[in-house]
Amino acid sequence: MASKALWIASFVAGAAVLVTGFLDRDSQFERLKGVIAGMVPDGDAQAVEGATAVVFLGSLALLALVTAMEAVLVAVAFKQRSWARWVLAPVVLFHAVVVVMTADWLVAPGGDGALAIILLAAQYILAAAGLVLLFFPSTTQWLTPK
Numbered sequence: 001m002a003s004k005a006l007w008i009a010s011f012v013a014g015a016a017v018l019v020t021g022f023l024d025r026d027s028q029f030e031r032l033k034g035v036i037a038g039m040v041p042d043g044d045a046q047a048v049e050g051a052t053a054v055v056f057l058g059s060l061a062l063l064a065l066v067t068a069m070e071a072v073l074v075a076v077a078f079k080q081r082s083w084a085r086w087v088l089a090p091v092v093l094f095h096a097v098v099v100v101m102t103a104d105w106l107v108a109p110g111g112d113g114a115l116a117i118i119l120l121a122a123q124y125i126l127a128a129a130g131l132v133l134l135f136f137p138s139t140t141q142w143l144t145p146k
Contacts, residue, residue, distance in 0.1 A: 003139060006130035007074045013123035014067040017116060021060055021106050031108055032056055059105045066095045070127060077134060085134040092131045099124045 021028065033052045040048065069091050077084035099120050107113035107120070133139060 001133075001139070003130045003133035004074075004078065006126045006133065007070070010123050010126035010130060011067060011071055013119050013126060014063065017102075017119045017123060018060060018064055018067075020116060020119070025056065028106060028108065029053075029056055032105065055105050059102050062098050063102050066091065066098045067123075070095065074130070082140070085131070088131060088134070092127055095124060095127060 029052060032055060033048060036051050036055065037043065037048045040051075043051075070088065073084045073088040073091060077088065103117060103120055107116045
């Protein structure tokens with residue numbers, strides 16, 4: 001089924017974003033520390049460091065959480081539980097918000113962040129396409145228990 005393939009590709013792209021983000025954490029952390037220090041010029045170093053950790057790890061955790069929620073709901077939907085796709089729809093919309101936030105905080109400006117942007121965009125586009133396919137009449141017929 002095409003929807004399943006799109007969802008699997010979306011999960012792979014999401015995992016790649018998480019892995020590359022985590023592996024590049026030192027440079028991302030330093031960049032974020034500069035951004036946060038610029039927002040709060042009078043902040044002490046420890047507070048800036050703590051805020052940077054919260055923003056960085058929170059962004060990665062939020063992306064992982066949304067991906068995990070989608071994976072669970074897709075697995076439920078493919079067990080012929082038609083209601084799961086209706087729950088999945090707002091999760092995919094929330095995923096768009098998470099992608100924007102993640103891109104804003106975790107993607108380095110310029111060419112350094114090109115891979116992360118491509119992976120984030122691919123993850124979301126594949127998830128949205130997989131969701132649309134879950135609402136096609138043929139899929140609806142398959143998802144409806146006999």
